Every structure is written in structure tokens, then in C-alpha cells.
Amino acid sequence: MRILMVYGTTEGHTREICNFAAARLRARDLRATVEEAGNDPGHPDPSVYDVVFLAASLHVGRYQPKLVEYARTHHAALNEKRSAFISVSLSAAGQNPHDWEGLEQCVARFTHETLWTPSAVHHAAGAIRYSQYDFFKRLAMKHIAAQRGEHTVTSRDYDLTDYNALCDFVLGFVGTPAAQPA
Ligand SMILES: Cc1cc2nc3c(=O)[nH]c(=O)nc-3n(C[C@H](O)[C@H](O)[C@H](O)COP(=O)(O)O)c2cc1C
Structure with missing residues (x-):
């Protein structure tokens, strides 16, 4: 196959x-x-x-x-x-x-x-890849993630995939x- x-x-x-x-x-x-x-x-x-x-x-x-x-x-x-x-x-x-x-x-x-x-x-x-975002994208993603119940820090990346x-x-x-x- x-x-x-x-x-x-x-x-x-x-x-x-x-x-x-x-x-x-x-x-x-x-x-x-x-x-x-x-x-x-x-x-x-x-x-x-x-x-x-x-x-x-x-x-x-x-x-x-x-x-x-x-x-x-x-x-x-x-x-x-x-x-x-x-x-x-x-x-x-x-x-x-x-x-x-x-x-x-x-x-x-x-x-x-x-x-x-x-x-x-x-x-x-x-994933949330803060290390790849510019300043504004980082801020926006932190806000969007928080709205979705994900309280993140911008000093690390997150892999949310199951x-x-x-x-x-x-x-x-x-x-x-x-x-x-x-
Ligand atoms: C600028 C930006 C916009 C995004 N917009 C959405 C969105 O509209 N809806 C959503 O569920 N996720 C959104 N995400 C989350 C992405 O889908 C997620 O980070 C994904 O892992 C990106 O996959 P990629 O690395 O293959 O592009 C957004 C992420 C970024 C950075």
C-alpha cells in the first residue's frame, strides 16, 4: 500500500x-x-x-x-x-x-x-512556538492561549499535540x- x-x-x-x-x-x-x-x-x-x-x-x-x-x-x-x-x-x-x-x-x-x-x-x-514569533505575535498568542485556558510563559515552546x-x-x-x- x-x-x-x-x-x-x-x-x-x-x-x-x-x-x-x-x-x-x-x-x-x-x-x-x-x-x-x-x-x-x-x-x-x-x-x-x-x-x-x-x-x-x-x-x-x-x-x-x-x-x-x-x-x-x-x-x-x-x-x-x-x-x-x-x-x-x-x-x-x-x-x-x-x-x-x-x-x-x-x-x-x-x-x-x-x-x-x-x-x-x-x-x-x-504547538505554541514562542521562540519563533516576533514580539507582537508572542503577545497575541499568549493572549489567545489564555483565552483558551492555556496559561503559558513566553520563555518556552509548547507542543499540545496528542x-x-x-x-x-x-x-x-x-x-x-x-x-x-x-
Ligand atoms: C499568527 C497565528 C495565528 C493563528 N491562528 C489560529 C486560528 O485562527 N485558530 C486556531 O485554532 N489556531 C491558530 N493558531 C495556532 C496554530 O494553528 C498552531 O500554532 C499550529 O501548531 C501551527 O502549525 P504550523 O507550525 O504547522 O504552522 C495560530 C497561530 C499563529 C502563530
Whole structure:
């Protein structure tokens, strides 16, 4: 089985998530390829893969434009095969119904814009990388995190991803239960 993961990222966390999941797939002798959505929306060609995951993170309510463009370009091929979307966000770290409603709206806009209907969607909590933000972004993120119940200090970074839930989703979607030994 050939598996493709295409991601968009701004600060690198979605890349790390995809590489982590791909390593788990490879540990089960599955062929997993990870690629960033780049300037050429034609690449990589999803049609030669059995299962495709697209992953992107939310920044001010939007996913990375290159990943959106990739999904739009390949929506017909993606709709014909087993394909899933991994949405990475800070909102997914909490239980606030308003945040979750917002996440559903972001995914709905994404599927509307791209014409791609993923068979499944996983919401992964992302990271807070104060070390990569400028002064204003740091202030804004500290405030946003506090609003979501995460009381943070700007002298360190935070990884809020539940990697077990992520791998359960990815392995379950390709049909390899996470509980099965590697
Ligand atoms: C400037 C900025 C804007 C963000 N906007 C949102 C947002 O609208 N909703 C949300 O849930 N998370 C938001 N986040 C959190 C990111 O989705 C989270 O940090 C994620 O891990 C980023 O992934 P990346 O490193 O792959 O870009 C934002 C983060 C930053 C730095």
C-alpha cells in the first residue's frame, strides 16, 4: 500500500506531525511519502497512491494557501480515493464549543473552496512556538492561549499535540489498527 501525506505549514509543526505519523506507518512496513505543498500545485501526483492525507494548520482562520491550492488542483483524484484531512490548530487543544464550531466552519470553507470532500477529518492540537514569533505575535498568542485556558510563559515552546490520537486516526484510516504491534 502506498500512502501520501501532503502538508502546509507556517512554523513547522504540521511537518513534524506528518513525519511522526509517517514513521509509525513505515514501522508497519507501509510505504509513506511526505511532501510539502509547494509552488507547483501539480506536485506530487496523488493518483499513484492508495491513501492520501492532506494536513494544514490554521492561521487567523485560514489554512496555508499552497495546501488549499493543492487540494483544489487535485480534488477530482482525491474524491475518488481514500483521502483524509488533518487540521492542526490551537482551538483543538481545548473543549470550548465556540472554538469547535469555528473549527467546523474553517473545514467547511476549506472543502467548499477546494471541492475536495475528505472521507474523514482529524483535528490535532498544534504547538505554541514562542521562540519563533516576533514580539507582537508572542503577545497575541499568549493572549489567545489564555483565552483558551492555556496559561503559558513566553520563555518556552509548547507542543499540545496528542500523538497517540493522531496515530490512532492515521493507522485506523489506512486500516492498520494502532494496537497491532509494529
Ligand atoms: C499568527 C497565528 C495565528 C493563528 N491562528 C489560529 C486560528 O485562527 N485558530 C486556531 O485554532 N489556531 C491558530 N493558531 C495556532 C496554530 O494553528 C498552531 O500554532 C499550529 O501548531 C501551527 O502549525 P504550523 O507550525 O504547522 O504552522 C495560530 C497561530 C499563529 C502563530
